[in-house]
Amino acid sequence: MISKALVKEFQEVVGADGVFVDEADRAVYSYDAAVLEPVVPALVVRPTTAEALARVVRLCNENRLPLTVRGAGTNLSGGTIPNPHGVVVLTNGLNRILEINTEDLYAVVEPGVVTAKFAAAVEGQGLFYPPDPGSQAVSTLGGNVAENAGGLRGLKYGVTRDYVMGLEFFDANGDLVKTGARTVKCVTGYNLAALLVGSEGTLGVIHKIILKLIPAPQHRKSMMAVFDRVSGASETVAAVIAGRIVPATLEFLDNFTIRAVESYSQAGLPVDAAALLLIEVDGHPAQVEEEAAKVEAICREKGASSIRVAQTDQERNKVWEARRAALSALAKLxxxxxxxxxxxxxxxxxxxxxxxxxxxxxxxxxxxxxxxxxxxxxxxxxxxxxxxxxxxxxxxxxxxxxxxxxxxxxxxxxxxxxxxIAKTSFMERETSRATLDYARRIKRALDPHNILNPGKIIGDA
Amino acid sequence: MISKALVKEFQEVVGADGVFVDEADRAVYSYDAAVLEPVVPALVVRPTTAEALARVVRLCNENRLPLTVRGAGTNLSGGTIPNPHGVVVLTNGLNRILEINTEDLYAVVEPGVVTAKFAAAVEGQGLFYPPDPGSQAVSTLGGNVAENAGGLRGLKYGVTRDYVMGLEFFDANGDLVKTGARTVKCVTGYNLAALLVGSEGTLGVIHKIILKLIPAPQHRKSMMAVFDRVSGASETVAAVIAGRIVPATLEFLDNFTIRAVESYSQAGLPVDAAALLLIEVDGHPAQVEEEAAKVEAICREKGASSIRVAQTDQERNKVWEARRAALSALAKLxxxxxxxxxxxxxxxxxxxxxxxxxxxxxxxxxxxxxxxxxxxxxxxxxxxxxxxxxxxxxxxxxxxxxxxxxxxxxxxxxxxxxxxIAKTSFMERETSRATLDYARRIKRALDPHNILNPGKIIGDA
Structure with missing residues (x-):
């Protein structure tokens, strides 16, 4: 329980309408998209300025309250499941795109900006922000950074960490840390921005993000290759890469998923196929034509029974929307x-x-x-x-x-x-005991009272 | 002074011929390419196996000996200037390319591999490792990682950090930390590899590096644009980027540098020019032709008096070698x-x-x-x-x-x-007091006896 006096302090910082104490309100923030037990936080606050955010962090630290920052709560490993004695800090009041710089190809945003809205704003300026996690329609950029979100375009364009040029964040004391720059090159000090990316809110509270933008590809071509054997599809994937072609997206769906998606979204998928590949190549028009032809040839060589090339943007979007619906479609079953x-x-x-x-x-x-x-x-x-x-x-x-x-x-x-919290117990299997110790020493040094999203990634040890 | 008994321990670890005690031998490792006072280390050791490297780190930690890892010593800010009571650890005995994987587009190397040799080995397999620091002919990949080395291709291809997929390194205790992966996507734990990149040997001793490779560009075109006014050249740079063209390289030389380079390397540079731009575009042939034409048009619009396009590889290389000689040419004056x-x-x-x-x-x-x-x-x-x-x-x-x-x-x-050590005192001007404190807390937690290249980046405070 958080005392009434403390609730009042939070209200002074973020305003009375930015503090949620009722259980019904708090329960909304008790879970994320992972299969884990929900945990209702003791308090939920919604700061709308950087200054208020810093003061919230300070209040939590002074009062030893666990603090879990929450974007859209779409993450899939329990990173936004709060502590029962803790505070959930919402970022949806910090949702301004502060700058899109078309000359120097970067943007500055607050953490609560929705990924797809940002991508659209950038596209409106003829530029491109590639990271496209499945949840992009609702996920936030702050959440994407905290989770190092990936998406469909990782193969050619990388993931969120490849686009974070700099961050401003508050440490556990609520003091401002500035790392990275608006320049392509920056080696001023430790690469703290990169350390924060994927740290799931355990090392600091982000309030400003500098993101790299790139020129939009001139042209793109999408195709769907249908396979009667799963091995034909999976071998095609390996053969495309070995052929030195790097598609923008190269997605795989097995028959079970195809049927689930088709029954959910009626996109016209071939429900009898053993597997599908959805492939998009992009870039200069001449390169796109060549690569598309090569990919088609590889698909046929590996036994594709048919290949459909999207003729219009509408056709293209229909297929990709169906793919994006895969998780929702499966979840219904x-x-x-x-x-x-x-x-x-x-x-x-x-x-x-x-x-x-x-x-x-x-x-x-x-x-x-x-x-x-x-x-x-x-x-x-x-x-x-x-x-x-x-x-x-x-x-x-x-x-x-x-x-x-x-x-x-x-x-x-x-x-x-x-x-x-879903995979902490498996960490050592991939890395080493010393790797976990190393990470834990960082965490303890930066957050001695263990208030920043405790228990995530490195466990509670 | 390091005791004879301790010297003997190092000899047992790396072999008698891997330990250098004579002052003349040690003096060779007293400086780097920055303008700073040389410091002769107390001992120099040259391990040739990962195990020996780990034991060297452990010995240094147990005996509180400052440890400075040295690749080729080409860095420009004093990062490899050792401590007078410390040990310089050479990596030139750890110089194997362990794997170049052409299917999955990565390589695994030891830290002492020379950058240019690696780039050539990769090119031999039809792949491309873009980071090309000016010192690449002698610099090592371990040094490149420790310094987050840049180079001429940063604009289009990024810098060293953009190619480090994973690291294995020894912490201050000599224990093995594994971070990152051979996969494009990996979010298992903190992004420690990214933290180590650019940390100048202060957070760990690298023994294995996983580097991302990309398909080599099919085609490239180099040109030299000559300007009578410096502003014409610098405005061209801005206009090219604003025109959504991202050249592989876009180098600037002022008149003073042009004359110094020409007198040093007789590459046929126009010594009366106020400024030169050396521009290379690469990619699909059709795209290269289009972009080259656009760049040429922008150069003319901004007042270029002449534009020479390299017609052969030899012509191209001559110009780029001249550019790479700029520092040496100026240094002679x-x-x-x-x-x-x-x-x-x-x-x-x-x-x-x-x-x-x-x-x-x-x-x-x-x-x-x-x-x-x-x-x-x-x-x-x-x-x-x-x-x-x-x-x-x-x-x-x-x-x-x-x-x-x-x-x-x-x-x-x-x-x-x-x-x-050259710029530590300026750090706070760019970042904040809390940023430095944050970095120092990390350093203290990971290296409590301050043996890993002490004094670098964050000073001695």
Whole structure:
């Protein structure tokens, strides 16, 4: 419980209408998109200025209150699940695009700006902000930075960290830390901006983000390749990369996912296909034509039964919207959906797809697989019901084995969903005891009272 | 002094021929490429295995010996100047390219691999490693990572940090930390690899680097544009970027630098030009032709008196080699050469060039300016004689003012040369007191005995 006097202090900082004390209000912020128990925070506050944000951090630190910053709560590993004694800090009142600089190709934003709105604003100026996490329609840039969000374009364009040029954030004391710059090159001091990216709110509270922008590609071409065998699709992925073609997106959907998506969104997907690849190449028109032709040839060589090239923007958008609906479509089928995120080097996609199929059979589970095959980032999606304890036990075993197989292939536990609280116990398997100790020493030094989103990534040890 | 018993321990770890105790041997490692007093280390060791490297770190930590890792010592801010009571650890015995993976587009290397040799090995496989610091012919990849080295291609291709996918390094205790992955996407734990990049050996000792590779551009075109007015050249830089063209390189040389380079390397540069731009565009052939034509048109519009397009690889290489000789050429003219590194947003290049000219007049100094204009990273080069105390005082004032002007334009103290010991006292001017405190808390937590390259970046406080 937070005392009335303290609530009053928060009200003085952010205004009475920026403090939520009623349980019904607080419960709204008790969960994120991961399959984890919700936790209702003790208080929710909504600052609308940087100064108020700093004072909120200071108040939390002085009163040893755990503080969890929340953008849209779309993250998939429990990173925004708060502490029952803690404060949730909403960023939706800090949602201004402060600058889009078309000469120097950067933008400055507050953390609460919605990703898709920002991307559209940038596009309106003839520029391009590539990171496009699945949740971009509602996710915030602050959340994207905190989680180092990925998306469909990682293969060619990288992920959020590749676009963060600088940050201003408040440390645990509420003091302002400035790192990075508006310039392409900057080596003034430790690269703290890069450390903050993906740190899930455990090392500081971001209040300003400098993002790199690039010129928009002149042209693009989207196609859908239909395969009767899963191996044909996964081998195509490896062959495209080996052919020195780097598509903007190269997405994989297995039959289970295709059927789920089609029944959800009626996009005209071929429901009998064993697997689909959705491929987009972009760049100079001549290059796009050449690459598209090469990709088509590789698809056919690997046994694609048909290839449809989108003829209009509308056709293109329909397919991509269907792909973006994959998680929602799968989520409708069963009470519990576990979206995994193990990632392997791109050439191992055929092995990983086969491994997931084998694991599904072994544990008698329904696993739909889709994802960003081009960058090795598949999302095996386990459909289950958490209330069924016996099945849930098999789900846990299957997840364990998915991790082991990915690591054995030189991969990683999490490509883009983060560690949060869902994967902390697996961290050492990929890294080392010393790696965890190293991270924990950083955390303790920067946040001695452990108020910044405690328990996330590195656990509570 | 390091005791004989301790020297013997180091000899047991790295072999008798891997430990250098004679002063003449040690003096070789007393300086780097910055204008700073040399400091002869107490001992120099040369491990040739990761295990020996870890044991060297452990021995240093146990005996509280400052440890400075040294690649080729080409850095420009004192980052490799050792402590008089400390140990210099050479990496030239850890110089294997462990893997070049053409399917998954990455390489794994040891820190002592020479940058240019690596770039050539990668090119031999049809791939491309873009970071090309001026010292690439001798610099090492470990040094590049520790300094976050830039180079000529920063504008289009980014700098070293954009290519570090993962690291293995030893912490101050000599324990192994693993961070990052062989996959494009990885969010397993804090982004420690990114923190280590540019940390100048103060947070760990790198023993393995995973580097991102990209497909080589199909085609490229180099040109030299000659200007009678400096403003014509600098305005061209801004106009090219504003025209949504991102050249692979966009280099600026003023008249003073042109004459110095020409007298040094006889590359056929126009010695009467007020300024030169060296521009290279690369990519798909059709795109290259279009962009080259656009760049040419912009140059003419901004008053270029002539534009020479390289017709052969030989012609191209001659010009770029001349450009790469700029520092050596300037260094021959006077006993002391101070190569500055202040960087501004690209559109401010005309203002920054004018500011440097004004500062040169004000302090009656000879300042040649050249550098990576395309990414705002100019290198104003002050030719002086440090023994002339009166002039040296003016040099210091000029540097101070260059920093102030760059910061006022939204720029940074250092684009690519690092802070080392040369710029520690300026750090707070760009960032904040809390930023320095934040960095120092990290350093203290990770290296409580302050043995890892002490005094660099964050000073001794």
């Amino acid at each position: 069963k009470p519990t959906v576990v979206l995994e995120d193990a990632t392997v080097p791109r050439s191992r996609i055929p092995d990983m797809v086969a491994a997931v199929e084998e694991i599904a059979r072994k544990y008698q589970l329904t696993i739909g697989t889709f994802g960003h095959a081009g960058d090795g980032n598949l999302h095996p999606t386990i459909l289950t019901d958490r209330r069924d304890q016996e099945e849930w036990h098999r789900v846990e075993q299957a997840i364990d084995e998915i991790f082991d197989r990915a690591l054995a292939m030189g991969g990683t536990l999490s490509g883009e969903h983060g560690i949060g | 006077k006993p002391t050469v101070v190569l500055e590194d202040a960087t501004v947003p690209r559109s401010r290049i005309p203002d920054m060039v004018a500011a440097v000219e004004e500062i040169a007049r004000k302090y009656q100094l000879t300042i040649g300016t050249f550098g990576h204009a395309g990414d705002g990273n100019l290198h104003p080069t002050i030719l002086t004689d440090r023994r002339d105390q009166e002039e040296w005082h003016r040099v210091e004032q000029a540097i101070d003012e260059i920093f102030d002007r760059a910061l006022a334009m939204g720029g940074t103290l250092s684009g690519e040369h690092g802070i080392g």
